Amino acid sequence: MAGTKMASKVPVIVFSEECTKPGTSSWAEACKVMAQALEDHGCFIVDHPGVPLGLHDSVLSVTENLFDLPPETKIKNTNFKPPLGSVDTAPGSPLIDGIEKLQECEKYTFLMWPSGNGHFWDYKAVHDYGKFIAEMEKVVFRMVCESYGVEKYYDPYIDSSTYLLRFLKCKKPEGVEGSVNSIEHTDKSFLSYLHQNNIRGLEVRTKDGEWFTFNPSASNFMVMAGEACVAWSNGRIKACDHGVAVKEESQVRYSLGTFSYVTGMIETPKEFIDEAHPQQYKSFNHIDLLSY
Numbered sequence: 081m082a083g084t085k086m087a088s089k090v091p092v093i094v095f096s097e098e099c100t101k102p103g104t105s106s107w108a109e110a111c112k113v114m115a116q117a118l119e120d121h122g123c124f125i126v127d128h129p130g131v132p133l134g135l136h137d138s139v140l141s142v143t144e145n146l147f148d149l150p151p152e153t154k155i156k157n158t159n160f161k162p163p164l165g166s167v168d169t170a171p172g173s174p175l176i177d178g179i180e181k182l183q184e185c186e187k188y189t190f191l192m193w194p195s196g197n198g199h200f201w202d203y204k205a206v207h208d209y210g211k212f213i214a215e216m217e218k219v220v221f222r223m224v225c226e227s228y229g230v231e232k233y234y235d236p237y238i239d240s241s242t243y244l245l246r247f248l249k250c251k252k253p254e255g256v257e258g259s260v261n262s263i264e265h266t267d268k269s270f271l272s273y274l275h276q277n278n279i280r281g282l283e284v285r286t287k288d289g290e291w292f293t294f295n296p297s298a299s300n301f302m303v304m305a306g307e308a309c310v311a312w313s314n315g316r317i318k319a320c321d322h323g324v325a326v327k328e329e330s331q332v333r334y335s336l337g338t339f340s341y342v343t344g345m346i347e348t349p350k351e352f353i354d355e356a357h358p359q360q361y362k363s364f365n366h367i368d369l370l371s372y
């Protein structure tokens with residue numbers, strides 16, 4: 081299949097140059113695979129050959145440095161955004177709200193490292209990562225809009241969407257039998273993008289109810305629909321049920337959860353509504369959903 085490979089039940093879409101060009105046959109094929117995967121499992125994997133060289137290593141190295149900071153430093157971040165995802169949302173868990181904006185990355189970095197130990201590269205790496213995800217969302221959302229014939233909603237959505245990055249750390253303590261599990265949940269984001277180091281852990285529930293383990297790599301991103309996307313699509317798209325189960329002992333799993341959300345109202349396009357599909361969700365403010 082052009083631009084896509086079915087390595088597993090959760091499809092992998094290769095974001096090659098050809099595939100990310102609207103109008104090509106691989107673009108059309110990817111649109112189909114993406115919409116079907118979102119309806120079936122609420123997720124798909126993007127294998128992105130265009131990840132800038134070194135971005136994966138540099139952003140994970142910032143993640144490690146952040147977790148090495150003392151709790152009294154981490155707690156200085158008073159942005160207790162209600163959870164967009166559901167894992168490790170304790171005060172002080174590192175997060176940057178508005179990762180696509182350089183000044184937000186800068187502000188957070190200086191809050192964490194006020195003595196400034198030459199951390200320009202850190203916030204630059206984090207910001208580059210944010211920009212990269214925001215660009216990926218542009219392709220993903222354009223494909224989604226095209227699949228459902230709702231292209232006119234693309235611009236207003238992209239103009240009002242923003243990205244929250246949560247850094248996550250999980251380690252299975254020595255001597256514990258089985259795996260260390262997080263709770264199974266769906267996110268409240270519009271879309272979530274999960275990327276991580278090489279310690280496996282992320283599991284998603286597929287259409288048939290089985291758990292699928294994400295195989296991490298520097299170029300792989302799990303893209304999941306959150307509850308806001310379900311409401312927007314009038315229930316056509318499913319929210320991805322997922323959790324984290326770390327089985328490898330003494331290994332530290334670092335992951336980056338980027339959650340897109342809209343600063344404003346989520347409204348179901350009328351194209352999703354007809355007699356057979358009556359409107360299921362009233363318009364709502366996305367921020368209100370987060371505190372619900």
Ligand SMILES: O=C(O)CCC(=O)C(=O)O
Nearest residue numbers: 165166167274282335337
């Ligand atoms: O660590 C992960 O890969 C998953 C995190 C997650 O599901 C969340 O924060 O909502």
Ligand SMILES: [Fe+2]
Nearest residue numbers: 165166266267
């Ligand atoms: Fe989540």
